[in-house]
Amino acid sequence: MADQDDRKQGRTEVDLADSRYSDGKVTPDTRIGVDEEGIFLYEKEGSSFTRTGERPDKRRSPDERPEDGIEVGFDGPADLTSYHETNWLDRVAVSQYMVEVTERHYPPIKKHLPLRLLLQYLLFNRHVVKYNTTWDGEGSPLPGTMLSWIAGRLDQYRSNNFRAEDMLWWAKDELFDGAFAWTDWKPHPHPRKRRPRRLKDVSIAPDVKDAAEWELKHPIEQAPSRVWFDNGNVCTRQSVSDCRNALSQSAQTYGAEVFGQKGNPEVPRAIQTYLNNLPVDGFNKVIRDHSEEAYAATQRLSDESPDGDRDLGVRHARATLQAVETCPKPFYEPKLRTPRLFAPRSLQLLNREVRATLVQDWIPLDLKSAQFAICARKWGVGPLLDFLEGGGDIWDELTSWMDLPKPALKKALYAITFGARAQWTAGRPPSTLNNALADEAGLSPENADQARDKLMNHPLMKKLRQARNRRIEEIKSKGQIEDCFGSVMTLPSQESGDGSRENTVLTLLAAESSAIEMQLLWPAFQEVIGQEKRCKIMLYTFDGIYIKPADPSREDTWVEKLQEAVNEEANRLRMPTTLELET
Structure with a gap:
C-alpha cells in the first residue's frame, strides 16, 4: 500500500x-x-x-523481539476431542513413526501441547487452507484466533488480553532455534479487523519433513500403527467415534445458533439434519475400497503440475484427503453470510478429480449452469435467458470462444456472478478473475489479463455484467435482501440486528442466488427423506448431490425420480436449468 x-x-x-x-x-x-x-x-x-x-x-518489525519480553509455558486447550472452537486445525491421525521422529527432533512438544499443535498446523493443517492471496497476502496464515486457541487463551484474546505473537516467539526459541519468520499483520478496511500474519519461512528437520510428506502421499492403512498427532495416543475405534460425535455435536450446536439468527429457515435446517444424521458405514466403505486410488489421483495431479508436490492445489488435495480419511463422514454447518451449508475439510471440498475416484460408486447429479440460470432470471438478462431456454450450453459456448478448459472458465465465471471485479480499477487489475484464469489454465499474469478481457467481451458476458451491476445498485439502495427462505440480510448501514456487521453488497448478491440454488435441490431431498433404506443422498456440493441407491438395479429409476422432482421445481420457478448426470 x-x-x-x-x-x-x-x-x-x-x-x-x-x-x-x-x-x-x-x-x-x-x-x-x-x-x-x-x-x-x-x-x-x-x-x-x-x-x-x-x-x-x-510499528515494531515482526523480526524484533517485544521489548517487554514474551509470555511462555501456555497450557493449551483443555479438550482435544475435536477442535470445534477453531476453523484452522483438525485432528490428524498419523503413523507411529511420524510422532516418534517429530518428538526426537523437537523434544519440547512432548511437554508443551501448544508447541505440538502449532507444529501440527505447520506440517499438515495449513495445507488445507485456501486463502484469497490477492486480499490477504502470500504465505500460510497465522491468525491470532488460532494462536490464542492453541495457547488455551482464546477468551483472553477475544477481550484483547492476550498477545498472540508470543506463541510464535516461544516456538521460534524452543522448536526452530530462530529459523522461523513471519510477516506482520496488515491493516484491513474494517477498523476492528486485521489481515493475519503470514508464514514467511520455517526450517523443518529433513527427517520430519520427509515423514510428513510420506503421510500426505499414503493411506493411513499402509502405516503399521495409527496414532493421533496431537497427543501420541493410539487411534482406536472409540477415539475415532468420540471425535466424530464431538464434530456432530459441534455442528448441531453451532447450527442451531446460526439458524436462530437467520430466522430458523425450514429448508436449510431440514437438509442439514438429514445429511448430518446419515449413518457412517457408507462413508467408511469408500475409504476402505478406494483410498489407495484416491491417493494415486493426488499423485497424478502432482505429475501434471509444473510445481509437482509443491503445487498448492496438490498440497490442498492431499491434506484434505488426509482429513477425510481420519473422519470420512462430513458434518455440515450453516454460515451467517450465505444460505449454503459447509462441511470443512471433507469430501464436499475435496478436489473434484480426487473425490470422483473416492466416491466412484455413488452417482453424481448437478444443476446445469445453475448460477447462470438463476442470475439470468433474477437479474433479467434477456439474451442469456433466450440462450439457455433455447438449449444452449454456456460452457460449450465459452470454451469455444476462449479455447480454455471448462474448470478455468467455471471458476472465473462463478466469481463474476458473485460480484468479482471484471475490469481494472484505479490502476489495479481484477485479481480474483485473473488469478482464477491463471491458476486453472496455467496462464502467465499477462495472458490471464488478456483472457479475462476477451471473456468479458463475449456478448452474453457483457449483458450479464451490466445486469449484475444494476442489481448491485438496487441492493445498495434498498440496504437488504430477503432470500427465498425468508432470511433477511442487511448492509451495515441498515443493520437492525446481529450478524450483519461484516455483510457487503457482494455478500448479499451471492446469498440471493445461493438460496435459490438450494431451493432447486430441495425436492430431491424430499424424495429420499424417509426412504433411506432405498436411496440416500450421500453428499451435498452446493449445486449438486451424490446419491447411492440401495439396489443397483434401480439406479436409473432413482436418477429419473430425482431429476423429475428437481426439474419440476425449476419449471415452477422459471429457471432454465435441469438436474443432470455429472460428466
Missing part, C-alpha cells in the same frame, strides 16, 4: 469516536489510505476521512 496523500485532499478529518466508523462499521464504498502519519478510512464519494492507526512501518 503506497503513500497516497492525494486521497485526503479536500476532505475534512473526523475523529474516530465521532465518525461513521466508531462502531466498527464500514460500507462497500469504504476505502483505505496511508500517508506519513498512518492509516485512514474514507468514503469513495465522501467529504471526510478518519485516522484508525499508525503507519505500519512505524
Whole structure:
C-alpha cells in the first residue's frame, strides 16, 4: 500500500469516536489510505476521512523481539476431542513413526501441547487452507484466533488480553532455534479487523519433513500403527467415534445458533439434519475400497503440475484427503453470510478429480449452469435467458470462444456472478478473475489479463455484467435482501440486528442466488427423506448431490425420480436449468 496523500485532499478529518466508523462499521464504498502519519478510512464519494492507526512501518518489525519480553509455558486447550472452537486445525491421525521422529527432533512438544499443535498446523493443517492471496497476502496464515486457541487463551484474546505473537516467539526459541519468520499483520478496511500474519519461512528437520510428506502421499492403512498427532495416543475405534460425535455435536450446536439468527429457515435446517444424521458405514466403505486410488489421483495431479508436490492445489488435495480419511463422514454447518451449508475439510471440498475416484460408486447429479440460470432470471438478462431456454450450453459456448478448459472458465465465471471485479480499477487489475484464469489454465499474469478481457467481451458476458451491476445498485439502495427462505440480510448501514456487521453488497448478491440454488435441490431431498433404506443422498456440493441407491438395479429409476422432482421445481420457478448426470 503506497503513500497516497492525494486521497485526503479536500476532505475534512473526523475523529474516530465521532465518525461513521466508531462502531466498527464500514460500507462497500469504504476505502483505505496511508500517508506519513498512518492509516485512514474514507468514503469513495465522501467529504471526510478518519485516522484508525499508525503507519505500519512505524510499528515494531515482526523480526524484533517485544521489548517487554514474551509470555511462555501456555497450557493449551483443555479438550482435544475435536477442535470445534477453531476453523484452522483438525485432528490428524498419523503413523507411529511420524510422532516418534517429530518428538526426537523437537523434544519440547512432548511437554508443551501448544508447541505440538502449532507444529501440527505447520506440517499438515495449513495445507488445507485456501486463502484469497490477492486480499490477504502470500504465505500460510497465522491468525491470532488460532494462536490464542492453541495457547488455551482464546477468551483472553477475544477481550484483547492476550498477545498472540508470543506463541510464535516461544516456538521460534524452543522448536526452530530462530529459523522461523513471519510477516506482520496488515491493516484491513474494517477498523476492528486485521489481515493475519503470514508464514514467511520455517526450517523443518529433513527427517520430519520427509515423514510428513510420506503421510500426505499414503493411506493411513499402509502405516503399521495409527496414532493421533496431537497427543501420541493410539487411534482406536472409540477415539475415532468420540471425535466424530464431538464434530456432530459441534455442528448441531453451532447450527442451531446460526439458524436462530437467520430466522430458523425450514429448508436449510431440514437438509442439514438429514445429511448430518446419515449413518457412517457408507462413508467408511469408500475409504476402505478406494483410498489407495484416491491417493494415486493426488499423485497424478502432482505429475501434471509444473510445481509437482509443491503445487498448492496438490498440497490442498492431499491434506484434505488426509482429513477425510481420519473422519470420512462430513458434518455440515450453516454460515451467517450465505444460505449454503459447509462441511470443512471433507469430501464436499475435496478436489473434484480426487473425490470422483473416492466416491466412484455413488452417482453424481448437478444443476446445469445453475448460477447462470438463476442470475439470468433474477437479474433479467434477456439474451442469456433466450440462450439457455433455447438449449444452449454456456460452457460449450465459452470454451469455444476462449479455447480454455471448462474448470478455468467455471471458476472465473462463478466469481463474476458473485460480484468479482471484471475490469481494472484505479490502476489495479481484477485479481480474483485473473488469478482464477491463471491458476486453472496455467496462464502467465499477462495472458490471464488478456483472457479475462476477451471473456468479458463475449456478448452474453457483457449483458450479464451490466445486469449484475444494476442489481448491485438496487441492493445498495434498498440496504437488504430477503432470500427465498425468508432470511433477511442487511448492509451495515441498515443493520437492525446481529450478524450483519461484516455483510457487503457482494455478500448479499451471492446469498440471493445461493438460496435459490438450494431451493432447486430441495425436492430431491424430499424424495429420499424417509426412504433411506432405498436411496440416500450421500453428499451435498452446493449445486449438486451424490446419491447411492440401495439396489443397483434401480439406479436409473432413482436418477429419473430425482431429476423429475428437481426439474419440476425449476419449471415452477422459471429457471432454465435441469438436474443432470455429472460428466
